[in-house]
Amino acid sequence: MRTFSSPTFETTILVRDTCLCLHTQRAARALARRFDDALKPVGITSGQFSLLMSLNRPQPPNLGSVAALLAMDRTTLTANLKPLERRRLVETKADPKDARARLLRLTPAGRAVLAEATPIWRHLHAEIEKELSDPDRLRSELSMLSRSDQRGSVAG
Amino acid sequence: MRTFSSPTFETTILVRDTCLCLHTQRAARALARRFDDALKPVGITSGQFSLLMSLNRPQPPNLGSVAALLAMDRTTLTANLKPLERRRLVETKADPKDARARLLRLTPAGRAVLAEATPIWRHLHAEIEKELSDPDRLRSELSMLSRSDQRGSVAG
């Protein structure tokens, strides 16, 4: 039988000031809002921009590989595709090589939206990079955090 | 009348490899899943941990100030409080000084959950920091990104 005493206020300050999960969530929310706002004229959100961009490739990928690329749950991606399919920016077809798989592809309309959005991204992204002391290092650290989530990478 | 040509595949690779919004979202998702998993025995998510911790202070804060601290929309915080209030981990009361404001406070049960969760956080957070080359610098850059969203901080 254990009892727990309440964390001290000092502990709270420590967590608040150091927690990488909190810091990353905060930055993610702030950045998302900023890109959402900038992309509003094009009618897509920051997440939709990332998704559309990840589909702009010579060979249409399947759903699972895109989810892995975005470090996103597979079922989240399914949900995110729905509004884009409704708007005919993305279309799916069965993989002729594997009936289980869905191949994802941009429509011409989707490519057009992406083409409109890209210069907006360039401009805002350049602005944000200027605010940072070392964007490359930041990207590198963030990539390490993403990779550390590879499900099953740690035996257990 | 303008026409837009489709972004090249090289552009896609550039965006994919450099976009800080995407990198931050990915890391945020991966970290959240990792903390969610670790905190599962306590019955809270990473976001709920951050929220409960931010309420562990001598004087109960109002809703707006907590939303600002978490860089979160005010209405998002309202929604996030609902499950915690249902479980009696958090309670609210009207501010006697200002009838518009709601003061947020941990219940004893909320403090107990936080006390159970804190050692889990300490352990996992230490593990994550070991994976990084410069956690302090990362926090610093992430803070800059959060601050850059201060609504209205930039004139124009």
Add this chain to the structure above:
DNA sequence: TCCCTATAAGTTGATATCAACGTAATGCGG
């Protein structure tokens, strides 16, 4: 006192996020 603006928060509707569970196809060993 009476407006009038600013502030604090709630509500609604759309999308995002994931775990848990279920379905169907693949592909291997026999």
Add this chain to the structure above:
DNA sequence: CCGCATTACGTTGATATCAACTTATAGGGA
């Protein structure tokens, strides 16, 4: 060919996220 574990994906339910709109109080100026 058959059985079975694996793989790819969908559905459901709960929570998270925010914009747009609405309600109500606070506080200053006429």
